[in-house]
Amino acid sequence: MRTRWERTRGRRAAGTSPYSTRRGAAANLVRYAEAMFDEELAALLAAARADPEGWTRDGWAWAAALVAGRTQPFLDWARDHRRWRFVLAEAAEAVCAKPPEAAAWVAHAIIDELLEEGAAS
Numbered sequence: 001m002r003t004r005w006e007r008t009r010g011r012r013a014a015g016t017s018p019y020s021t022r023r024g025a026a027a028n029l030v031r032y033a034e035a036m037f038d039e040e041l042a043a044l045l046a047a048a049r050a051d052p053e054g055w056t057r058d059g060w061a062w063a064a065a066l067v068a069g070r071t072q073p074f075l076d077w078a079r080d081h082r083r084w085r086f087v088l089a090e091a092a093e094a095v096c097a098k099p100p101e102a103a104a105w106v107a108h109a110i111i112d113e114l115l116e117e118g119a120a121s
Contacts, residue, residue, distance in 0.1 A: 037077045040066055041107070045114050055111075063107035064100070071103040078106050087113065 044066055048055035055062070067074045078084045087109045095105045 034077060034081075037074060041110060041114075044107070045111055048111055048115060049118065055115075059108055059111070060104060063111065064104040066107050067100070067103040071099040074103045075099060075106065078110075084110055 044062060047062065048059065075088065078088045084106070087106055090109065091102050091105050095102050097105070
């Protein structure tokens with residue numbers, strides 16, 4: 001009778017086989033999240049430009065609504081984004097908060113930066 005170690009020796013963990021489809025599915029999910037957050041931030045930016053007073057008054061609520069229920073994927077996306085990783089680093093310094101609050105802070109800071117960039121040009 002073979003021991004458990006002998007039976008499992010040589011097996012790979014799920015998703016580590018070069019022929020596994022999990023790796024491709026994970027890459028597709030990452031690309032989908034990137035496009036999704038980019039589009040949602042663009043829509044929030046358009047809303048902020050259309051109603052500057054509303055952004056000043058309700059910007060934090062809008063940012064929190066954008067990331068509600070998806071705080072960790074949003075923070076992961078911002079961490080991996082070439083431009084927004086610096087905003088996330090600022091959030092780590094400025095905000096001692098739970099992930100939902102940090103994600104809302106990052107989303108708000110991104111929109112503020114894009115609004116300032118648009119005003120400057």
